[in-house]
Amino acid sequence: RADGDTAAAGSGINPAIRKEEAKVVDTVLAGELSKPLTPYCRCWRSGTFPLCDGSHVKHNKATGDNVGPLLVKK
Ligand code: FES
Numbered sequence: 617r618a619d620g621d622t623a624a625a626g627s628g629i630n631p632a633i634r635k636e637e638a639k640v641v642d643t644v645l646a647g648e649l650s651k652p653l654t655p656y657c658r659c660w661r662s663g664t665f666p667l668c669d670g671s672h673v674k675h676n677k678a679t680g681d682n683v684g685p686l687l688v689k690k
Pocket of ligand 1: 658661667668670671686
């Protein structure tokens with residue numbers, strides 16, 4: 617942990633996704649995307665993580681945050 621990092625131990629941005637993993641990493645082969653535009657979650661609240669399921673809307677309303685998905689174009 618770097619000096620100046622004020623995050624408390626045990627806190628973080630991921631409340632529940634794949635907590636058994638030391639680090640959550642996903643790989644996407646862009647050429648194999650089935651849709652022209654695929655939204656990926658950046659709020660860590662999606663029930664279909666790593667894909668966005670719109671849960672950021674509820675999170676933003678509840679917290680005043682402004683997070684949204686990463687849109688990957690094929
Ligand atoms: Fe997380 Fe949309 S559900 S960014």
